[in-house]
Amino acid sequence: MAILDIQGITKRFGGLTAVNNVSFSVEKGAILSVIGPNGAGKSTLFKLISSFLTPTSGRVNYNGHTITGLAPHEVARRGVVRTFQETTIFKEMTALQNVIVAHQLRCRATSLGIYFSSAAARADEERFHNSATEILDYLGLSTVKHMLARNLPHGHLRALGIAVAMAAEPKVLLLDEPFSGMNIEETDAAVKLVQGLRERGVTIVLVEHDMSAVMRISDKIVVLNFGTKIAEGTPTEVKCDEAVIGAYLGEADEEVGH
Amino acid sequence: MEQMLINGVVLAVNYALIALGITLIFSIMNILNFAHGQMFMIGGFVVYYLYGIFKVNYFVSLAAVVIVLGVIGWSFETFLFRRMRRMATREENSMLLAVGTALLLENLALSIFGEKQRGVPPVVTGVFRIGTAYLPAGRLLVMVLALALIVGLLLFVQYTKLGRAMRALAQDREVTHLMGVNVNRVAAYGFALGAALAGLAGGLLVTVFGVNSGVGNVYSIKAFIMIMIGGAGVVPGAILGAIALGFVEAIGYELLPGSITYLLIFTGLIIFLILRPQGLLGKPWG
Amino acid sequence: MGLEINQLTRHEGSGSSRIASENGRLSFRQKLRFAGFVLILFVAVPILLGRSPYYITVLTNAAILSFISLGVWITFSIGRMNLAQGAFALVGGYVVAILATRYGVSFWLCLPLSGLISAALGALIGWPVLRLKGVYFAMTTLSLTEAIRLLALNGGDVTKGATGIVNIPRPGAIGLFGLTIVPEFNGADPLPFYFLACALLVLGLVAVWRLSTSRLGWVFRSLRQNEDLATSIGINVAKYRVIAFGACCFMGGIGGAFFAAFHQNIYPATYTISDSVNFMLYCFLGGLSYIFGPVVGAFLLVIAFELLNAVQDYQALIYGILMIVCMLWLPNGILSLGTRHDGKQKYGGR
Numbered sequence: 001m002a003i004l005d006i007q008g009i010t011k012r013f014g015g016l017t018a019v020n021n022v023s024f025s026v027e028k029g030a031i032l033s034v035i036g037p038n039g040a041g042k043s044t045l046f047k048l049i050s051s052f053l054t055p056t057s058g059r060v061n062y063n064g065h066t067i068t069g070l071a072p073h074e075v076a077r078r079g080v081v082r083t084f085q086e087t088t089i090f091k092e093m094t095a096l097q098n099v100i101v102a103h104q105l106r107c108r109a110t111s112l113g114i115y116f117s118s119a120a121a122r123a124d125e126e127r128f129h130n131s132a133t134e135i136l137d138y139l140g141l142s143t144v145k146h147m148l149a150r151n152l153p154h155g156h157l158r159a160l161g162i163a164v165a166m167a168a169e170p171k172v173l174l175l176d177e178p179f180s181g182m183n184i185e186e187t188d189a190a191v192k193l194v195q196g197l198r199e200r201g202v203t204i205v206l207v208e209h210d211m212s213a214v215m216r217i218s219d220k221i222v223v224l225n226f227g228t229k230i231a232e233g234t235p236t237e238v239k240c241d242e243a244v245i246g247a248y249l250g251e252a253d254e255e256v257g258h
Numbered sequence: 259m260e261q262m263l264i265n266g267v268v269l270a271v272n273y274a275l276i277a278l279g280i281t282l283i284f285s286i287m288n289i290l291n292f293a294h295g296q297m298f299m300i301g302g303f304v305v306y307y308l309y310g311i312f313k314v315n316y317f318v319s320l321a322a323v324v325i326v327l328g329v330i331g332w333s334f335e336t337f338l339f340r341r342m343r344r345m346a347t348r349e350e351n352s353m354l355l356a357v358g359t360a361l362l363l364e365n366l367a368l369s370i371f372g373e374k375q376r377g378v379p380p381v382v383t384g385v386f387r388i389g390t391a392y393l394p395a396g397r398l399l400v401m402v403l404a405l406a407l408i409v410g411l412l413l414f415v416q417y418t419k420l421g422r423a424m425r426a427l428a429q430d431r432e433v434t435h436l437m438g439v440n441v442n443r444v445a446a447y448g449f450a451l452g453a454a455l456a457g458l459a460g461g462l463l464v465t466v467f468g469v470n471s472g473v474g475n476v477y478s479i480k481a482f483i484m485i486m487i488g489g490a491g492v493v494p495g496a497i498l499g500a501i502a503l504g505f506v507e508a509i510g511y512e513l514l515p516g517s518i519t520y521l522l523i524f525t526g527l528i529i530f531l532i533l534r535p536q537g538l539l540g541k542p543w544g
Numbered sequence: 545m546g547l548e549i550n551q552l553t554r555h556e557g558s559g560s561s562r563i564a565s566e567n568g569r570l571s572f573r574q575k576l577r578f579a580g581f582v583l584i585l586f587v588a589v590p591i592l593l594g595r596s597p598y599y600i601t602v603l604t605n606a607a608i609l610s611f612i613s614l615g616v617w618i619t620f621s622i623g624r625m626n627l628a629q630g631a632f633a634l635v636g637g638y639v640v641a642i643l644a645t646r647y648g649v650s651f652w653l654c655l656p657l658s659g660l661i662s663a664a665l666g667a668l669i670g671w672p673v674l675r676l677k678g679v680y681f682a683m684t685t686l687s688l689t690e691a692i693r694l695l696a697l698n699g700g701d702v703t704k705g706a707t708g709i710v711n712i713p714r715p716g717a718i719g720l721f722g723l724t725i726v727p728e729f730n731g732a733d734p735l736p737f738y739f740l741a742c743a744l745l746v747l748g749l750v751a752v753w754r755l756s757t758s759r760l761g762w763v764f765r766s767l768r769q770n771e772d773l774a775t776s777i778g779i780n781v782a783k784y785r786v787i788a789f790g791a792c793c794f795m796g797g798i799g800g801a802f803f804a805a806f807h808q809n810i811y812p813a814t815y816t817i818s819d820s821v822n823f824m825l826y827c828f829l830g831g832l833s834y835i836f837g838p839v840v841g842a843f844l845l846v847i848a849f850e851l852l853n854a855v856q857d858y859q860a861l862i863y864g865i866l867m868i869v870c871m872l873w874l875p876n877g878i879l880s881l882g883t884r885h886d887g888k889q890k891y892g893g894r
Contacts, residue, residue, distance in 0.1 A: 076778035105778040168777040365860035524691035532672040
């Protein structure tokens with residue numbers, strides 16, 4: 001059953017078409033990667049799916065319901081949570097506080113109850129604290145949970161970004177370049193992490209440049225070039241796809257200066 | 259009808275000086291010069307004292323305005339804002355400092371100049387008739403001078419080494435620094451220039467409206483309105499904003515009673531900003 | 545290693561964490577300090593200065609100005625520089641003025657009404673305007689202060705334009721079952737107004753502290769630090785911004801209502817741009833990371849201004865110089881003296 005269905009998504013900025021009539025679907029519990037040369041429109045696609053941008057045309061369906069046109073925080077509430085390319089985190093909070101704040105969606109107490117510290121509010125706080133600690137442990141951040149986020153080393157920041165997203169109890173997690181800037185060991189650990197997330201029942205869509213990681217981890221791959229989908233399939237299929245090879249070779253050509 | 263247009267043009271051209279000054283400072287240093295109105299006011303007072311009281315030649319007085327305000331602007335950047343940039347932990351601090359400089363100049367002016375409204379004798383006498391409208395020679399002079407200054411500024415920014423350095427700085431501080439430009443020096447000159455422009459506008463308009471030490475905030479607000487309309491940090495935006503404000507004021511004061519004009523301006527502005535926050539030509543803010 | 549960890553980690557509720565804005569629990573020292581503050585306000589000052597109306601009036605002003613600035617502090621906590629508080633103080637003042645003089649409504653009813661009306665107006669205007677950030681928000685709110693002043697000036701019969709509304713009656717007595725709980729405020733004695741001001745201040749401090757330490761406070765913090773991230777985890781950013789702004793305007797309205805009854809008049813010029821700027825300055829001077837910041841800032845500046853009365857002519861000038869000096873040498877505010885000087889905060893979060 002497709003949990004996420006992208007139907008003909010197009011985004012135009014003035015004269016520039018960033019995403020052109022892209023369609024694909026994501027099976028529940030799958031890991032799908034979106035790849036493509038630089039400027040292919042991958043990040044824009046993510047913003048469109050999570051409603052941070054409104055598409056010029058097309059729809060995104062989640063669990064059979066259209067989420068296009070909903071406010072971005074609404075989409076997150078429904079269960080589609082995105083992470084950010086840069087290490088986006090609440091810098092002035094500790095790691096633990098970051099993850100606790102992210103539990104906002106799971107608040108059972110009312111605003112008034114929160115203010116006056118009702119029993120429900122206090123129960124919430126307890127739950128959040130425990131849940132946050134568990135998430136941090138799972139991601140290997142328990143040693144730094146009282147450290148200010150802006151003092152965390154780069155690798156931990158990545159994990160914290162995922163921890164924050166996890167706290168929002170996503171059904172679909174959109175990971176924006178989760179492996180960028182990582183060396184081989186770090187990437188290995190991150191790959192295992194992402195697979196572990198899938199085991200926890202989260203469907204994962206990721207945008208990535210790191211080919212080997214993508215090949216290892218994905219059930220399905222979608223390839224974009226200049227905003228258009230040029231290939232879709234399993235890693236094996238995509239690896240041999242001529243259009244894909246052309247697109248990447250074309251990019252390599254540019255780099256070499258032909 | 260023609261009177262409104264004539265008034266609009268005179269206002270627009272002078273307001274453009276003000277708008278360009280604050281835009282310059284904002285684009286180079288990312289600081290909103292809250293003291294811009296106070297600098298305008300000080301320019302007016304310099305002309306009042308030199309030209310009005312001591313009977314110094316008007317143009318020499320204007321030159322003095324440039325020097326006085328140039329020094330003030332240069333000092334603000336060198337001694338205050340540069341220091342703040344080094345130690346600021348929040349970006350609000352620079353804005354706060356700008357507010358502080360406005361307070362400082364305002365209170366300084368109050369102490370030195372007193373509260374009274376001051377005027378100066380007209381530089382040239384006579385009135386021109388254009389259609390059904392009257393254009394006093396004094397206002398025409400002021401308009402021509404403002405126009406000349408604007409053209410001069412645009413040429414300066416476009417063709418001189420310092421001007422180009424300022425434009426580069428406005429685009430990208432890091433890169434400009436890496437190209438070997440003394441960023442601090444250029445910034446200081448930029449502030450001096452922006453301040454001088456405000457002062458010159460004051461020195462010109464004092465011959466039309468007079469000056470008192472309380473007009474600072476009024477003109478700061480005018481400056482803000484103009485860059486909000488046109489877009490902060492862009493020269494064409496400043497000019498557009500000045501034209502818009504100049505004409506709206508002229509038309510408003512002609513057709514509407516008293517302070518309703520500005521009430522409408524503000525209401526319209528707030529609505530406009532809700533729809534287009536970056537102004538007409540501004541870059542989308544982040 | 546121990547020292548490094550101190551630099552990097554956060555100690556929960558240890559030592560003199562004046563940033564009470566984070567911990568849900570106050571340390572014993574903090575509670576002691578607050579109790580001391582309340583005691584000074586309600587006991588020491590009346591005893592020591594009760595005979596001199598001048599000082600009592602100065603402190604009354606300081607107390608309510610702190611209260612109003614506390615509202616501005618709330619908008620700072622969501623990452624906006626709010627220069628519109630003067631407008632909402634004006635609205636609050638006019639609500640009292642109009643209702644009390646024209647319809648004989650009791651001050652005690654007008655007071656919360658002022659707050660609510662200001663809050664409602666703030667929510668209405670804030671909903672679209674809060675999308676702006678940084679200098680754009682500052683300029684727009686500054687324009688708002690002017691706009692409301694002009695509205696009052698051109699309010700025809702409702703606001704009586706430039707003549708304003710005068711002879712606003714002082715608060716009457718509150719009685720219950722024939723017993724007088726609050727005596728009528730008469731003109732000769734400034735103490736009732738002083739006590740009311742202090743009561744409002746203390747209530748305000750407790751309310752804002754509670755706001756800041758609750759989940760809401762953390763939501764506000766997330767808004768200030770990264771609105772996009774907050775959105776991505778499902779926080780309705782627009783809604784919470786409006787809540788914060790509404791709370792700010794509520795306090796502005798109540799402060800304005802107080803002053804209207806205190807001075808017994810209100811004019812369009814009662815709150816100008818300078819006032820909006822001052823409220824912001826009080827927050828900055830005290831320290832934006834501290835709930836007590838606006839209180840410290842307001843009290844210090846108000847008292848300093850009065851002390852400078854001796855140098856009448858240069859009062860404003862010295863005041864201006866003092867401001868600049870404070871900004872340059874204490875960029876994090878007065879209450880930050882005692883934390884690390886390297887710019888890094890010892891304790892996390894603002």
